[in-house]
Amino acid sequence: MTTSPPEKRHLASRTWPEVAGAAPAVLLVPVGSCEQHGPHLPLGTDTQVALAVADRVARLRDDVVVAPALPYGSSGEHDGFAGTLSIGTAALRTALVELGRSAFPEQGPSAFRSLVFVNGHGGNLEAVRAAVEVLEGEGRPVSGWWPSVPGGDAHAGRTETSLLLALDPGAVGTERPVGATEPVADLLPLLRERGVAAVSPNGVLGDASDASAGEGEQVLAGLVEDLLALVEGS
Numbered sequence: 470m471t472t473s474p475p476e477k478r479h480l481a482s483r484t485w486p487e488v489a490g491a492a493p494a495v496l497l498v499p500v501g502s503c504e505q506h507g508p509h510l511p512l513g514t515d516t517q518v519a520l521a522v523a524d525r526v527a528r529l530r531d532d533v534v535v536a537p538a539l540p541y542g543s544s545g546e547h548d549g550f551a552g553t554l555s556i557g558t559a560a561l562r563t564a565l566v567e568l569g570r571s572a573f574p575e576q577g578p579s580a581f582r583s584l585v586f587v588n589g590h591g592g593n594l595e596a597v598r599a600a601v602e603v604l605e606g607e608g609r610p611v612s613g614w615w616p617s618v619p620g621g622d623a624h625a626g627r628t629e630t631s632l633l634l635a636l637d638p639g640a641v642g643t644e645r646p647v648g649a650t651e652p653v654a655d656l657l658p659l660l661r662e663r664g665v666a667a668v669s670p671n672g673v674l675g676d677a678s679d680a681s682a683g684e685g686e687q688v689l690a691g692l693v694e695d696l697l698a699l700v701e702g703s
Contacts, residue, residue: 477531478524478527478528478533478534478535479524479527479534479535479537480496480534480535480536480537481536481537483534488580489580491580492532493579493580493581493582494532494533494534494580494581494582495530495532495533495534495581495582495583495584495585495700495703496534496535496536496572496581496583496584496585497523497526497527497533497534497535497536497584497585497587497696497700498536498538498539498565498568498584498585498586498587499516499519499520499522499523499535499536499538499539499587499589500519500538500539500542500561500565500586500587500588500589500590500593500597501513501515501516501517501518501519501520501538501539501540501541501542501589501590502515502516502540502541502542502543502544502555502589502590502592502593503516503540503541503542503544503552503553503554503555504542504544504547504550504552504553504554504555504590504592505547505550505551505552505553505625505665505672506624506625506629506672507624507625507646507648507671507672507673507677508642508644508646508671508672509625509630509641509642509643509644509645509646509677510625510629510630510633510640510641510642511633511640512552512553513540514625514629514632514633515542515589515590516538516539516540516589517589517633517636517637518589518616518629518632518633518636519538519587519588519589519590520535520538520587520589521636521689522587522589522616522689522692522693522696523535523587523696525689525693526693526696526697526700529693529697530697530700532582533700534581536568539564539565539568541554541555541556541561542555542556542561542590542592542593542596543555543556543557543558543561543590543592543593543595543596544590544592545557545592545664546592546660546661546664546665547664547665547666547672548664549664549665549666549667550665550666550672558593558595558596558599559596561593561596561597561600562595562596562599562600562603565586565596565597565600565601566600566603566604569584569600569603569604569609569611570604570607570609572584572609572611573604573609573610573611582610582703583610583611583612583703584609584610584611584612585611585612585613585614585696585699585700585703586600586601586611586612586613586614587614587696588613588614588615589615589616591615591623591624593615594615597613597615598613600613601613610703612699612703614695614696614699616692616695617695618688618691618692621688622650622674622675622676623653623674623675624648624665624672624673624674624675625646625648625672625673625674625675625677626648626673626674626675626676626677626680627675627676627677627678627679627680627684628675628680628688630645630677630680630685631680631681631682631683631684631685631688632685632688632689633685634680634681634682634685635682635683635685635686635688635689636685636689638682645677645678645679645680646671646673646677646678647673647676647677647678648669648671648672648673648674648675648676649668649669649673649674649675650675650676653674656668656674
């Protein structure tokens with residue numbers, strides 16, 4: 470493993486001859502959202518986390534390139550809160566399928582060895598899985614990844630607040646709110662029917678009171694290790 474300079478890690482900073490002249494790379498496509506994350510975290514939290522995990526993996530491998538993040542996802546469950554923007558599952562699936570097809574065109578060689586959708590928002594899972602299924606069925610080397618944090622809470626609580634404290638502490642408000650702390654499985658019927666606002670007026674599913682940058686760094690390290698293992702198998 471080697472450390473790639475920033476200008477080489479990001480696809481958008483390269484010219485097409487640089488891309489064409491390089492060895493085929495693993496392309497990481499961060500997929501996030503623009504949705505409420507409680508009264509203390511920015512709307513772009515999921516996008517920021519997905520991009521950070523992808524970037525940290527790219528720092529470790531010269532054969533990994535990070536695409537510009539897709540900052541919109543399927544976030545309809547959060548539409549009771551100001552600022553949330555959602556394109557829905559069907560549109561997200563279509564966007565991911567077309568991105569995958571463009572990365573591996575039917576005519577001509579591809580600049581990429583494989584593609585991984587690095588998903589930062591749970592509401593995107595259905596679209597990511599469906600897109601991967603379509604692309605794999607077409608013979609394209611595409612896979613999906615999403616974070617798994619044992620013992621973590623669901624949304625804008627301790628886990629995500631800790632992650633943002635590690636990544637961008639200036640973006641985190643001073644409040645450490647407590648929201649709905651019941652198991653998500655118990656909340657799902659009402660959540661699906663009426664959205665997050667019906668079960669948590671402040672938009673938090675969890676308890677952010679014990680969040681810390683130290684925990685955030687530990688969680689990030691685990692996520693990077695997990696994604697790195699997938700990349701090394703690509």
